Amino acid sequence: MAQMTKMAAEATETPQVFRRQQQQNKAQIIALADAIKRHDPEFVYMIGRGTSDHAGVFGKYLIETQMGLPVAAAAPSVNSVYGKTLRLRKALVFIISQSGRSPDILAQARMAKEQGALCVALVNDETSPLKDVADFFVPLCAGPEVAVAATKSYLASLYALLDIVAACTQNTSLTAALASLPLQMEEVLASQPVLLADTLSTMERCVVLGRAFGYAISREIALKLKEVCGIQAEAFSSAEFLHGPISLLNRGVAILDVHIDDASAQYHHAQIEEVKSRGATVCPMLQTDKTTHPLVAPLLIMQRFYVDIELAARTLNMDPDSPVGLKKVTETM
Known part of the structure; x- marks a missing residue:
């Protein structure tokens, strides 16, 4: 039997990642929801690059439909390259990152904090310097992710956003859906490929x-x-x-x-x-069952896609662990 690729191994860890978040982040999510209520933000500002930026797009739809707050995506170069500060005192800021080390992301986060925003870091690497910047540091609990193509850290970001919004809105049906999601993810992993x-x-x-x-x-x-x-x-x-x-x-x-x-x-x-x-x-x-909560359905679709694309790449004699010209941590200014 061929050795499992790093991408496949990490993509199949997601159910356990969700369970770790449930166990380890519960108290902090409750405290964060209370802090958001007290800060009473007028808008949300998402900071991220690449896959983490894509998690922010999911967060935009989630927060705007469930909390009624407008959400804007950051352009980190505004601060790191152009040296400009933004009026973010009334903002709730999410900094989403696997490593939490890119200089432009750190610069944007520090600027937001200095401007009085409530800053929440959703980061996988718990040694990230963002831990000393953000008001709340919410670990993604994904464990080491060494495959160049991020999988479990992206899904962990979506899960954390859903958990935070469920707490802020006291959405009991979403909370229940999140509790049962690890088992649903395992069922999807055991299902037949779609792509x-x-x-x-x-x-x-x-x-x-x-x-x-x-x-x-x-x-x-x-x-x-x-x-x-x-x-x-x-x-x-x-x-x-x-x-x-x-x-x-x-x-x-x-x-x-x-x-x-x-x-x-x-x-x-x-x-x-x-x-x-x-x-x-x-x-x-992947077509999800009609009984699936619509807010968690995207995570199930992504879970199936990740394992499908890894399998397809190997079948086509490509190495999903070594995409040409890419590396795991990209630091931009």
């Missing part, structure tokens, strides 16, 4: 389409298709795709369909039918 090597073998370029939460995870799916399989993949909201980018179908672009069974489902379905009517090849991602 197969045969599908990817002739795919040079593709578009990943989702709506709202589906779009949020589409960005991460597109990144991993580039990193692991060298496929030129771009993510679009299925609504936005109709406003111009749909002309890409004239170039033989395949469509990956990320469907979430929530309030956006009927609109996304209509847009998928539109691209089908124009001759597009549409490849569905």
Whole structure:
């Protein structure tokens, strides 16, 4: 039997990562929810790069739909390169990072803290200097992640955001869904692959389409298709795709369909039918059971995708642990 790749080993650890968060972060999440209530933020500011930035997009949809707070994505260069400060006194700031060491992320976090924001770091490496910057340091509990393609740390970031929002909104149904999610993840891991090597073998370029939460995870799916399989993949909201980018179908672009069974489902379905009517090849991602809480469904879809893309890469004689030109920790200024 071939030795398991680092990416596969780490991707399958996610259920245990969630269980560790449940055990280790419970008291801190309660305290954080109380601090957020007292700070009474007017908006949320997300700081992150790459996969962590994609977690922030998920956080945007989550916080705006569940807490009613507008969410903006940081442009770290504004501070680290241009030396500008922002008025963030009324902000709730999330700093999301696997390592918590990139200079631009640290600079942006320090600026936010100095401006009076309530700063929350969601970081996997507990030796990160962000521990001395943030008001709350919430460990992702993912353990060492050495594979270049991040998997469990991304899902751990989403889980932490869901846990925080559930506590802030006292959403008991979401809290229950999070408690049962590790078992559901294990069931997905034991299920049959959805995205197969045969599908990817002739795919040079593709578009990943989702709506709202589906779009949020589409960005991460597109990144991993580039990193692991060298496929030129771009993510679009299925609504936005109709406003111009749909002309890409004239170039033989395949469509990956990320469907979430929530309030956006009927609109996304209509847009998928539109691209089908124009001759597009549409490849569905994992379809979750209707009993699944819609806010945790994206995590189940990502869990299946991560193990599928790793298996497909090996089947196509690619090494998912050694993507060309990439390294694990990227430090930008």
